[in-house]
Structure formats: C-alpha cells, structure tokens
Amino acid sequence: MNTEDGNKFQKIYEKERKIIEPKIKNVLKGRKPASLYEPSEYILDSTGKRLRPLLVIASAKACGLNYKDVYNSAIAVELLHIFTLVHDDIMDNADKRRNKVTVHKKYDLSTAILVGDILLAEAYNVLLKDGRGDFGKIAKAFTRALTEVCEGQSLDKDFETEKSVSLADYIKMVEKKTAALCAMCCTIGALLANADDKTIRAMYNYGKNIGIAFQIQDDLLDITGNVKEFGKNTGGDLLEGKKTFLFITALQRAAGKDKTALLKVIKNKGITPGEIETYEKLYYKLGVIDDAKDSINKYTKIAVKNLKVLKNNEDIEYFTWLADSLIKRSK
Amino acid sequence: MNTEDGNKFQKIYEKERKIIEPKIKNVLKGRKPASLYEPSEYILDSTGKRLRPLLVIASAKACGLNYKDVYNSAIAVELLHIFTLVHDDIMDNADKRRNKVTVHKKYDLSTAILVGDILLAEAYNVLLKDGRGDFGKIAKAFTRALTEVCEGQSLDKDFETEKSVSLADYIKMVEKKTAALCAMCCTIGALLANADDKTIRAMYNYGKNIGIAFQIQDDLLDITGNVKEFGKNTGGDLLEGKKTFLFITALQRAAGKDKTALLKVIKNKGITPGEIETYEKLYYKLGVIDDAKDSINKYTKIAVKNLKVLKNNEDIEYFTWLADSLIKRSK
Numbered sequence: 001m002n003t004e005d006g007n008k009f010q011k012i013y014e015k016e017r018k019i020i021e022p023k024i025k026n027v028l029k030g031r032k033p034a035s036l037y038e039p040s041e042y043i044l045d046s047t048g049k050r051l052r053p054l055l056v057i058a059s060a061k062a063c064g065l066n067y068k069d070v071y072n073s074a075i076a077v078e079l080l081h082i083f084t085l086v087h088d089d090i091m092d093n094a095d096k097r098r099n100k101v102t103v104h105k106k107y108d109l110s111t112a113i114l115v116g117d118i119l120l121a122e123a124y125n126v127l128l129k130d131g132r133g134d135f136g137k138i139a140k141a142f143t144r145a146l147t148e149v150c151e152g153q154s155l156d157k158d159f160e161t162e163k164s165v166s167l168a169d170y171i172k173m174v175e176k177k178t179a180a181l182c183a184m185c186c187t188i189g190a191l192l193a194n195a196d197d198k199t200i201r202a203m204y205n206y207g208k209n210i211g212i213a214f215q216i217q218d219d220l221l222d223i224t225g226n227v228k229e230f231g232k233n234t235g236g237d238l239l240e241g242k243k244t245f246l247f248i249t250a251l252q253r254a255a256g257k258d259k260t261a262l263l264k265v266i267k268n269k270g271i272t273p274g275e276i277e278t279y280e281k282l283y284y285k286l287g288v289i290d291d292a293k294d295s296i297n298k299y300t301k302i303a304v305k306n307l308k309v310l311k312n313n314e315d316i317e318y319f320t321w322l323a324d325s326l327i328k329r330s331k
Numbered sequence: 332m333n334t335e336d337g338n339k340f341q342k343i344y345e346k347e348r349k350i351i352e353p354k355i356k357n358v359l360k361g362r363k364p365a366s367l368y369e370p371s372e373y374i375l376d377s378t379g380k381r382l383r384p385l386l387v388i389a390s391a392k393a394c395g396l397n398y399k400d401v402y403n404s405a406i407a408v409e410l411l412h413i414f415t416l417v418h419d420d421i422m423d424n425a426d427k428r429r430n431k432v433t434v435h436k437k438y439d440l441s442t443a444i445l446v447g448d449i450l451l452a453e454a455y456n457v458l459l460k461d462g463r464g465d466f467g468k469i470a471k472a473f474t475r476a477l478t479e480v481c482e483g484q485s486l487d488k489d490f491e492t493e494k495s496v497s498l499a500d501y502i503k504m505v506e507k508k509t510a511a512l513c514a515m516c517c518t519i520g521a522l523l524a525n526a527d528d529k530t531i532r533a534m535y536n537y538g539k540n541i542g543i544a545f546q547i548q549d550d551l552l553d554i555t556g557n558v559k560e561f562g563k564n565t566g567g568d569l570l571e572g573k574k575t576f577l578f579i580t581a582l583q584r585a586a587g588k589d590k591t592a593l594l595k596v597i598k599n600k601g602i603t604p605g606e607i608e609t610y611e612k613l614y615y616k617l618g619v620i621d622d623a624k625d626s627i628n629k630y631t632k633i634a635v636k637n638l639k640v641l642k643n644n645e646d647i648e649y650f651t652w653l654a655d656s657l658i659k660r661s662k
Contacts, residue, residue: 036485087448091441110422113444114485117418121477128471136466140459146452154367154445
C-alpha cells in the first residue's frame with residue numbers, strides 16, 4: 001500500500017474515531033448516583049484506540065450501512081471492552097491503564113467491581129438501540145464474546161500457577177481473551193447490515209485473526225514499548241510472571257543458564273523491577289522478539305485473506321491498512 | 332385464605348421449584364475452564380428460594396403460558412440474581428451465603444469477580460433461548476433491572492458513609508437494589524406471553540411492591556431470624572453499621588441515651604459482636620420491629636391490589652399466597 005492510501009485511511013479512521021469518541025465519553029453523562037457514574041465517566045474519559053467500535057463501523061460499512069445506522073452497537077462493544085479492562089485491572093492488581101490510575105486504585109475495590117458491572121449493563125442497553133438486523137443473532141454474538149472473554153481471562157489467570165504452558169494453550173487463551181471480542185465486532189457489523197452467512201463468517205475470521213495478532217503485539221510492546229506512548233511501564237508482564245507469547249517461546253528456545261533464569265521467573269511468580277533489563281536482553285538474545293513479529297505477520301495475513309469476500313476494493317484496502325497499522329502501533 | 336388453599340399453592344410452588352432447581356444447578360455443567368466453571372457450579376449448587384424464577388413462571392402462567400415455554404427466562408433471572416449476590420458478597424466482605432462459604436472466601440477475589448461476570452453472561456445467554464414475546468422488550472426489561480440493581484448497590488454502599496439517611500432514601504435504594512429485579516421477573520413473564528400493556532404494568536407493580544416488602548423482611552430477619560434457617564448469623568447488618576429499615580426507623584424514634592447509642596454505630600461504622608444483643612433489645616424497645624412488620628404489610632397490600640387485572644381467580648389467589656408467604660418466611 002502506498003503512503004497516500006495509508007494517509008487516506010488514517011484520516012478516515014481518525015474522522016470516525018472523533019465521531020464515536022464523544023458518544024462513548026458521554027454515554028453515562030449526568031446519571032445518578034454519582035458514586036457509581038462518576039468513576040464510570042472517569043474511565044470512559046481516557047482516550048483509547050477505539051479499535052473495537054471502529055471495527056463494527058467498518059464491517060457494517062463494508063456490508064452497506066452508514067456509521068449512523070450502527071453507532072450504538074459500536075459504543076456497546078467499547079463498553080464491553082472497558083468492562084473487561086476494569087475487572088481485569090483488579091485481578092492483575094494493575095496501577096495504571098491508558099496513562100491513568102486504575103479505577104480500583106483511584107477509588108476502591110467495590111467501586112471498581114460496580115463500575116465494571118454498570119458498563120456491561122450499559123453495553124447491553126445501547127446494543128438494543130440500533131434496531132437493525134436480527135437482534136437475536138446480534139445479542140447472541142455479543143453474549144458469546146462476553147462469555148469467551150471471561151473464559152479467556154480465567155485461562156490467563158490459570159497460567160499464573162501452571163508450570164508449563166504450551167504455545168497452543170496460549171493461542172487458545174488469546175482466542176478467547178482478546179480475539180473473540182474483535183471477531184464479534186466484525187460479526188455484528190455484518191449482522192446489523194443483514195449480510196449473508198459467507199460474509200459474516202469471513203468478517204468473524206478477519207476479526208479473530210487480527211485479534212490474535214493484536215494480543216501478541218501487546219505482549220511485544222510490554223518489552224519494546226515506549227513508556228510514554230504505551231501508557232504504562234514496560235516489563236510489567238515479567239514483574240507479574242505472566243506466561244506471554246515471549247515468555248513461552250523463550251522457555252522453548254532456552255537452554256542451560258538461560259533456561260534456569262526463565263524457570264526462576266515461574267518459581268518466584270515474577271521478577272523484581274531491577275531484573276527487567278536482564279530479561280529483556282535475554283528475550284532479544286533468544287530471538288523471541290523476532291518470533292513474535294513473525295507470528296503477528298502470520299495471523300495478520302490469515303486475517304487479510306478473508307477479505308476477498310468483500311465486494312468493494314476500497315473496503316478490502318481499508319481493512320488491510322487497519323490490520324497493517326495494528327502491527328506498526330506503539331501503544 | 333384457608334389452610335387448604337395455602338397447602339395447594341405451597342405444593343405448586345414446591346413442584347415448580349423442583350423442576351427449575353436442577354435446570355439452574357446444571358446450566359453450566361461440564362464447561363471449561365474448570366477454574367471458572369467449578370466455582371460457578373459451587374454457588375449455583377446452593378438451594379435458594381428460587382423466588383425470582385418462580386415469579387417469571389407464575390406471571391407467564393397467569394398470562395396464558397406453560398412453564399415449559401419460559402423456563403430459560405426463569406433460569407436467566409436467577410443467574411442475574413446470583414451474579415449480584417457474588418459481587419455484593421465481595422463488597423460486603425461477607426463470609427457466608429445460604430449456609431455456604433462465599434465464593435471470594437472459598438476461592439479468591441479474582442475468581443469471585445469472574446464467577447459473577449460469567450453468571451451474568453450466561454443469564455443473557457439463556458434469556459435468548461425461549462424465543463417468545465418481543466425479545467427487544469424482554470432484553471430491555473432485563474437490562475433495566477441489571478442497571479437498577481447496580482445503582483441500588485451503589486446507593487447502599489453510599490449509605491455506609493452517610494451520616495443521615497431518610498426512610499425515603501432507603502425506599503428509593505430498595506426499589507433499585509431488590510424490587511427492580513422482582514418487578515422485572517413479573518414483567519418478562521407477562522412479556523413472554525405477549526400480555527397487554529395494562530397487565531404488564533400491573534405485574535411490574537406487583538413485583539416491585541413485593542420486592543420492597545421482601546427487603547424490609549430481610550432487614551427484619553437479620554434481627555429476628557433463626558441462625559440455622561436464615562443461613563447466616565443474625566446481627567450482621569449491625570456489625571457492618573448498615574442503614575437498614577430498622578436502623579433508620581430506630582434513629583428517628585430514639586432520644587437521649589438510645590439516640591447516642593445509635594449515633595455511635597454510625598460513628599464507629601458498626602458494632603462489635605458482643606454488642607449485638609444490646610442493640611437487638613433497643614430495636615424491640617423502640618418498637619421498630621413492629622414498624623417493619625407494618626411496612627411489610629403495607630407494601631404487600633399495594634402489591635396484591637394490582638392483581639385485579641388478572642382474569643383467573645386462581646392466579647390472583649396464588650400471587651396473594653406468594654406475597655403472604657414471603658411475609659411469613661424465616662429465611
């Protein structure tokens with residue numbers, strides 16, 4: 001893709017992000033009680049990529065609808081996503097998210113649990129508003145993704161205490177924890193537009209595979225990310241002893257002293273901040289940074305292959321650009 | 332109502348409870364990952380009154396449907412209810428629920444958050460299965476109740492730090508935290524049966540008012556309940572310094588030393604186990620036990636008044652018996 005096209009698509013993305021952004025931020029505005037809705041507005045007020053709502057809009061557009069027809073569903077998927085972030089941050093005992101203090105740290109545990117719950121409630125509330133497509137199918141796809149996200153988070157928590165996690169286990173976890181939601185976004189975009197089954201399946205597979213690529217990229221950014229752009233400190237996954245793509249691949253590749261060092265992370269359930277640099281260097285030495293990049297490219301290619309079902313070439317190019325820019329992202 | 336009719340209705344209730352009970356217990360059976368679904372099955376395996384699913388069934392029956400037509404929705408409302416219990420127990424730091432150790436105490440915080448989330452996901456999943464009535468309206472009523480339950484819980488948490496809570500504030504909180512769910516159960520029973528608007532409204536109001544009565548009775552049982560039947564120790568609300576119906580009314584009625592003693596509960600955010608008996612005696616002395624009983628009767632009467640919209644006398648009698656037996660319950 002040439003730079004000109006890239007710039008064009010970037011402009012479309014930004015334009016749509018700017019339309020959807022205030023709608024997300026204001027979805028709970030002025031509601032009471034303040035003890036519930038102010039912390040909810042606090043977390044909605046952080047500026048994210050809004051990838052998921054833009055997937056809904058792009059998918060619906062590729063199947064013949066305007067963003068105005070589907071923006072409630074677009075808001076719904078972001079609310080579902082933020083619900084998972086708020087609850088996950090409690091479980092991961094995270095301090096920061098998108099450059100802001102996490103809800104449970106800024107307020108308290110009870111507030112953070114309830115904020116997550118109300119965001120999910122509101123997600124269903126707005127999902128019911130567009131009134132297009134087969135609502136039963138849309139709600140089912142939405143609920144399936146919610147179920148998978150919970151299962152994925154549970155698998156991810158299991159990994160913390162499991163001595164051995166294979167790359168296949170990891171991918172299975174990521175399919176649920178991250179990819180299911182992206183797949184759902186593309187699916188409901190198509191469902192809202194009453195697309196045929198073949199298109200719905202293709203959009204589902206596109207979303208699923210960019211979701212997997214996205215998560216591996218996320219694991220990668222935990223090491224290669226720029227603190228300011230990434231919005232949190234690097235090495236966080238190592239501190240927590242997380243079985244990321246990098247860690248699992250490193251353990252497969254390592255021998256001798258390197259292997260002992262990695263096994264120590266499992267045994268101690270993480271490392272200390274002072275050790276981060278050592279382990280980052282080990283990742284580079286073992287070549288797992290390149291492994292991650294290869295995998296990201298692989299899943300992105302699979303994603304893009306599904307796009308041939310789309311009729312309009314510009315839609316194919318937009319989705320291709322989107323997949324490509326996710327690989328190149330720094331946050 | 333004579334004893335014979337009472338026994339007949341009790342038998343209907345028990346028969347339907349026995350039909351719905353295994354369906355609730357087995358709704359997540361055999362699913363994986365075990366780390367998520369085993370703790371979920373653990374909490375589903377406790378035997379509750381199953382009031383809410385039976386409200387759905389009774390309401391649908393009164394509007395012309397068989398239990399077979401609506402049992403998925405009946406399961407859905409119980410799952411929504413148990414979701415709130417699991418998350419509320421975390422926030423209230425509760426040790427026991429229905430004679431069992433709470434999820435966050437038996438497992439851990441992360442598990443309990445996720446168990447709540449997956450129960451809610453499954454609630455929507457089964458809600459989508461009956462395929463009767465206007466699904467958009469049913470899902471909206473369901474989601475509205477979810478929103479209100481979260482708001483009610485937030486108001487209840489607010490009460491913990493508020494110096495002064497009026498009885499009007501309390502009723503507003505209960506309308507959301509408890510009554511909204513009962514109202515929704517009766518509403519979706521009627522919606523599933525495609526009942527007319529007048530009937531839907533009447534069923535909503537019946538559910539709402541028995542819900543308020545139910546919560547005041549719950550507050551009352553915290554003092555008058557038998558430990559074994561109630562499933563938890565009495566005086567728990569006093570220990571936590573909760574602004575219950577009894578506490579708020581007591582504060583209104585008290586003067587002198589009694590008032591000082593009650594204000595101490597607010598100041599210290601609760602009492603010690605050794606003080607429970609003193610405060611229980613104070614409640615009796617101030618007459619707030621009778622006040623609670625009067626209020627329970629008042630809301631029950633309002634609930635029953637709505638039943639005149641129903642065509643079948645037996646349905647009216649069943650709902651009247653149900654409201655009446657909630658007043659007489661000991662757990």
